[in-house]
Amino acid sequence: MEINFAMQPSGVMMITLVGRLDIQGAARIDVQFSAVAASSAAVVVDMGAVTFMASMGLRTLLLAAKAMRGKAGRMVLYRPQGDVEAVLVTSGTSQLVPVSHDLAAAEQLALGAAAG
Amino acid sequence: MAEPAASLAFIAEPAALDQLVAWTQGVAERLALAPSQAYALDLCMEEMVANILLHGSLGGPGVGVWVTIAADPLRLIVEDDGPAFDPCSQPEAELAADLDTSAIGGRGLALVRRFSVSMAYRREAGRNRVEIGLG
Numbered sequence: 001m002e003i004n005f006a007m008q009p010s011g012v013m014m015i016t017l018v019g020r021l022d023i024q025g026a027a028r029i030d031v032q033f034s035a036v037a038a039s040s041a042a043v044v045v046d047m048g049a050v051t052f053m054a055s056m057g058l059r060t061l062l063l064a065a066k067a068m069r070g071k072a073g074r075m076v077l078y079r080p081q082g083d084v085e086a087v088l089v090t091s092g093t094s095q096l097v098p099v100s101h102d103l104a105a106a107e108q109l110a111l112g113a114a115a116g
Numbered sequence: 117m118a119e120p121a122a123s124l125a126f127i128a129e130p131a132a133l134d135q136l137v138a139w140t141q142g143v144a145e146r147l148a149l150a151p152s153q154a155y156a157l158d159l160c161m162e163e164m165v166a167n168i169l170l171h172g173s174l175g176g177p178g179v180g181v182w183v184t185i186a187a188d189p190l191r192l193i194v195e196d197d198g199p200a201f202d203p204c205s206q207p208e209a210e211l212a213a214d215l216d217t218s219a220i221g222g223r224g225l226a227l228v229r230r231f232s233v234s235m236a237y238r239r240e241a242g243r244n245r246v247e248i249g250l251g
Binding site: 020022023024052054055056058059062065066069082083086087090091092093095096097 | 130151152162166223227230
């Protein structure tokens, strides 16, 4: 499991996850992921290269999203693939942390523009 | 040909996970599972073993785990000699309406239910035995 992050010109912090967000993958990135998310007001998580995720991965995402919420920040999940997206949807997580397959829309959501 | 495809025994501890993941992927490849079947197997394996790591530790160290992947139809059988725990009798986790009230955990068994077609539990000879049908 790899984690990379970069501030975008839009002001969104892009966090890119690569590999298996399984029990061990989650343990590997938890601290860094939460720290980067919690210190940003708008986060887009690029999940396009996450090949596997189950409940421990959801826990990682929800912990960070909650930490951001405490500081009025927003997290958006970008382009989760196939079964990874099914995990987000069937667990109800996508109702708590929005999912978008369009980068511009994801950035706007994270910046709060679509929330009016 | 309803033969057991493969079995693996290990002690429930985080250090066993790497081997378990590699083994599960190897079996999935050998059985030429469709990607969605391989994902469901992977997910059910992770959730069931995570549960044993969590609940099994209540009974002390050294809980033994035996996993079997059987084909035609595909199913996963997970046995452990930890304290009795029936995943089938656990209530479905409630989905929170918003992030503020949402619980962080408790989604594992709900995912297993959604990614499988059946789940049966029995306690026999001091072991929990869960059989998960994967279709």
